Amino acid sequence: MNTLFSLSPSSFFTSYKPLKPFSSQTNKPAFHFTKRLSINSILSPTTHTSSQAVDTFWQWVFDKGVISNKNPAVKPGIVPEGLGLIAQRNISKNEVVLEVPNKFWINSDTVAASEIGKFCGGLKPWVSIALFLLIEKARKDSPWRSYLDILPDATNSTLYWSEEELSELQGTQLLSTTMGAKDYVQSEFLKVEEEIILPNKNMFPSITFDDFLWAFGMLRSRSFSRLRGQNFVLIPLADLINHSPSITTQDSAYEIKGAGLFSRDLLFSLRTPVPVKAGEQVMIQYDLEKSNAELALDYGFVESRSNRSRYTLTLQISESDPFFGDKLDIAETNGLGETAYFDFILGESLPPAMLPYLRLVALGGTDAFLLESIFSNSIWGHLELPVSRANEELICQVIRDACRTALSGYGTTIEEDEKLLEGGNLDPRLEVAVGIRAGEKKVLDQIDGIFKDRELELDMLEYYQERRLKDLGLVGEQGDIIFWEPK
Numbered sequence: 001m002n003t004l005f006s007l008s009p010s011s012f013f014t015s016y017k018p019l020k021p022f023s024s025q026t027n028k029p030a031f032h033f034t035k036r037l038s039i040n041s042i043l044s045p046t047t048h049t050s051s052q053a054v055d056t057f058w059q060w061v062f063d064k065g066v067i068s069n070k071n072p073a074v075k076p077g078i079v080p081e082g083l084g085l086i087a088q089r090n091i092s093k094n095e096v097v098l099e100v101p102n103k104f105w106i107n108s109d110t111v112a113a114s115e116i117g118k119f120c121g122g123l124k125p126w127v128s129i130a131l132f133l134l135i136e137k138a139r140k141d142s143p144w145r146s147y148l149d150i151l152p153d154a155t156n157s158t159l160y161w162s163e164e165e166l167s168e169l170q171g172t173q174l175l176s177t178t179m180g181a182k183d184y185v186q187s188e189f190l191k192v193e194e195e196i197i198l199p200n201k202n203m204f205p206s207i208t209f210d211d212f213l214w215a216f217g218m219l220r221s222r223s224f225s226r227l228r229g230q231n232f233v234l235i236p237l238a239d240l241i242n243h244s245p246s247i248t249t250q251d252s253a254y255e256i257k258g259a260g261l262f263s264r265d266l267l268f269s270l271r272t273p274v275p276v277k278a279g280e281q282v283m284i285q286y287d288l289e290k291s292n293a294e295l296a297l298d299y300g301f302v303e304s305r306s307n308r309s310r311y312t313l314t315l316q317i318s319e320s321d322p323f324f325g326d327k328l329d330i331a332e333t334n335g336l337g338e339t340a341y342f343d344f345i346l347g348e349s350l351p352p353a354m355l356p357y358l359r360l361v362a363l364g365g366t367d368a369f370l371l372e373s374i375f376s377n378s379i380w381g382h383l384e385l386p387v388s389r390a391n392e393e394l395i396c397q398v399i400r401d402a403c404r405t406a407l408s409g410y411g412t413t414i415e416e417d418e419k420l421l422e423g424g425n426l427d428p429r430l431e432v433a434v435g436i437r438a439g440e441k442k443v444l445d446q447i448d449g450i451f452k453d454r455e456l457e458l459d460m461l462e463y464y465q466e467r468r469l470k471d472l473g474l475v476g477e478q479g480d481i482i483f484w485e486p487k
């Protein structure tokens with residue numbers, strides 16, 4: 001029966017291929033490129049955090065007119081998060097701290113207007129921007145030089161972790177998601193290499209998978225949540241804004257607006273969501289909706305807030321189920337499918353559609369009459385309540401088994417992780433790994449606890465047949481069944 005259900009990692013990027021288990025991976029891509037030095041290793045001495053590189057960038061911002069304000073509210077500076085934006089005076093809540101016109105944005109239009117534009121027409125926006133970044137990085141005289149020189153060689157995103165660092169994520173969904181993301185980047189790289197880079201060697205420098213992965217990681221960490229997909233854009237200077245976990249306002253700190261009544265230009269406008277004193281860092285909330293796994297993959301940090309800890313349960317109607325077709329129809333009529341993903345959030349109750357879906361998947365034996373067409377309009381309502389003891393017991397057993405199996409895949413216990421976190425002073429990547437694995441295990445424990453409690457209540461629950469008899473007036477006050485003799 002276990003085959004009806006599966007607990008598996010889900011992908012945050014819907015376009016990823018099915019995720020591969022970590023055991024089949026090595027830290028080297030599964031293909032071999034030449035031994036050419038990567039663009040990063042040739043061109044990026046780690047000067048990006050030197051104050052000299054920051055000064056040069058700031059001078060470029062002024063010389064090019066990236067910001068028009070002669071007394072800007074913020075200035076780039078070196079901070080614990082790498083580079084950041086430092087208030088030059090006291091700034092009040094919701095005050096605009098900088099505005100960047102679209103001629104300084106890097107997006108698909110920038111690529112289209114560049115010398116590689118004619119090769120990049122059909123590419124996904126992020127792929128074309130990644131190529132653009134790498135090409136400009138290879139050009140000594142790039143007009144974007146000052147900006148490219150302040151980009152870090154890596155962040156703490158799990159995309160950049162070594163195999164040893166990744167081993168700290170043993171058993172986690174984040175590990176599978178990270179490997180899935182790398183697979184995805186690898187397949188996009190192989191495609192673009194074959195179709196664009198190699199046939200146009202004179203236009204493109206030698207680009208390795210590591211270069212491409214670097215660019216992907218930069219784009220994910222530096223793009224604003226609402227400006228992804230087709231609108232993918234990098235906004236120099238604004239992309240120096242760091243995230244503060246203590247800012248929890250839902251209001252967006254940025255907007256795109258017209259540059260003026262008679263102008264077709266656009267401005268990216270960034271506000272501070274909280275008052276900031278001169279000399280302090282202006283920060284924003286990147287995205288309240290992201291899980292810790294998403295924060296770790298995109299940016300390389302996690303938060304301690306419990307609702308960032310999530311676990312995704314994947315449930316499936318098995319194709320070998322004798323009632324597969326009927327069950328699939330019912331699932332689809334109710335907005336679900338053959339496979340359904342349910343995100344559990346630490347400290348919160350079960351996702352609403354999960355129990356009906358589980359009961360549907362487990363439906364069989366003497367309960368199968370509910371799948372008959374006569375019930376088609378009311379079946380979901382019936383599934384929202386316990387169907388039968390056997391059905392309810394089965395879903396408890398299967399979920400609890402799945403939780404225990406998942407829990408046994410981690411290399412550490414919650415207590416061991418918490419001790420490490422309490423000890424403090426962890427390497428930032430280890431801190432991410434420990435936070436993620438502790439969070440996932442707590443969610444699994446919570447799910448297991450919910451179904452354990454349910455198991456204890458099985459004899460007290462009211463099931464379909466009982467409800468039906470009650471509806472027909474055939475059950476007395478004390479739950480006794482009323483019989484009567486026809487006169």
Ligand SMILES: C[S@@+](CC[C@H](N)C(=O)[O-])C[C@H]1O[C@@H](n2cnc3c(N)ncnc32)[C@H](O)[C@@H]1O
Nearest residue numbers: 081082083155221222239240241242243299301
């Ligand atoms: C949009 S960039 C911000 C600029 C970046 N600090 C830099 O040096 O270029 C996002 C990256 O900044 C870092 N970052 C931002 N907020 C952070 C935080 N609260 N804790 C740790 N790192 C943070 C992470 O490396 C993240 O991937």
